[in-house]
Amino acid sequence: MVSPPHEAMYRIFQRDPGLFSRIPRFLGVDLPRPVGATTLPTDLGETGLVLHRVDALLRFNTAESGAYLLAVDIQDERNSERPASWAYCTAYLWKKYRLPTTLLVVCQDHATAEWAQRAVSSGPSQLPTLTLRPMVAGPHNMPVITDPDEARADLVLAGLAAVTHAAAPAVNPILKALSTALRDVPADIADPIVEFTARGLRRHPAKHFWRSLVAVDLTPAGPRLLENMREEVRAESERQCAAEDVLTVLAERGLDVSDQARDRINGCDAPHTLSRWLRRAVTAPTTEAIFDADE
Template sequence: MVSSPHEAMHRIFQHDLELFGRLSCVLGLGVPTPVKATVLPTDLTETSPVERRVDTLLRFENPEHGPFLLAIEAQREKDPAKPASWAYYTAYLWTKYRLPTTLMVVCQDRATAEWAQQPVASGPPQLPTLTLRPLVVGPHNMPVITDPDEARADLALAALAAITHGADPCVGAILKALSTALQAVPEDVADPIIEFTAQGLAKCRAKHIWRKLVAVDLSFYKSYISEEIRDEGRVQGETRRAAEDILDVLEVRGMDVPETVRERIAACDDLETLRHWHRRAVIAPSADAIFTEDA
């Protein structure tokens, strides 16, 4: 199943067609900056019933070396079957378009990135007819952008860097720099960057940091993220009040409430469970008996 992080890691190159040219400079690839980029169909299906689709496919025009293709794959974990598929994509595109083809794999964790960048040969060691060497982008080679001015200079690159560093300890500073940079740009420019970042971090703990930054630093932003943040705030408020009501009942009844009971009540985020405990608190013989069925 295609996930939001998977989509964000490659669709951002469709959103900003010049991003690859700037990224190649950041990574020191030595690729001349393309003068034109075109989004191509991603369907690589043949007449056979096997369907094959590359995540994003771009055609670049380069005045020095001529046109070339860039196939972009988002990879979140190791998959032994992928190298063969990637080799197929590259060979098929080369055959179909008769253009040099580069495969770029975008990863969010270092282990997957190290696995993806290992060369894989289609033949035996003595006869490596086709060797796959993808260009890998991930936390091992993407810049750590914690300066809002640097982030503002290239918002798409800063968003991609934040996505690839989603699991890094310093991701909070990275996201803060990006949210600060987005405050000074028009909403129509900021909105897609906010969305890509949110989607790219959907499977990371950093998603909570980004959602809070969006709510505080980017209050103008109106989307499903804003709605989710408001809904979560409302639920959190209700659960907090429900927990306080339980403790009030126990204290009014003059019961001793151990710290372990207080912590368990405070840690519960299920409103229905809290309501259940509240009803038990009225008749329970002791504070901890609210958690048992025979209360």
């Protein structure tokens, strides 16, 4: 089942599978245009390996070269654990589906993009058994679309441009061009783009500007979509508070919390699971013990 934070990305790629064939031209890569897209589960690995997941996973079919998989991961900061996880995910997908697998990392600042696009090898330099080279979309190579006509010509790409430039000064003009372009666009087309953009901006101040644009420019759909975004923000805030409660209890008890455990707690989007971990955190002998019954 697709979790709510990732649903908009799925809907974007499902509605416009050709988006991925348009992105690589900014990366200097030529790929065949997909003619169809199928969503696949994003939790990768055996039971308990919940840290291995991506933000979206789709199977693309092409008329020229058959099928391949696209794994998409939105990375808003450098994380030393992610390259190993990316390598695991791509190898696992290759083995499970027997299809070529492509990894696209979407970044929102230059430093993270520069870090993400570095090749990483699993072995020593003399014996690089497996080398990971993800494609990276970020502010360094995604277009700055500030013309409403240009945005209207490719609404999905304009939404992605806004997300990748979320931390840049140009983000507000991009968002204004996108909201203007979305006027009078049917709701079944506009809704996924509005949601995708809102989710991509959720950790950046530009999210407030986007909400105001949605409310003003996208009437009568604006108020309804704005309320949906408010509900999502409230849910995300509650989830973050629940994760912080778990970490606070562990810290108060003097238990060591590894980076991997912290990422697992902060990345959990299931309220019932966070509540269960909080109860266990009160008596667990170690941080890892709060996960034991879930393994």
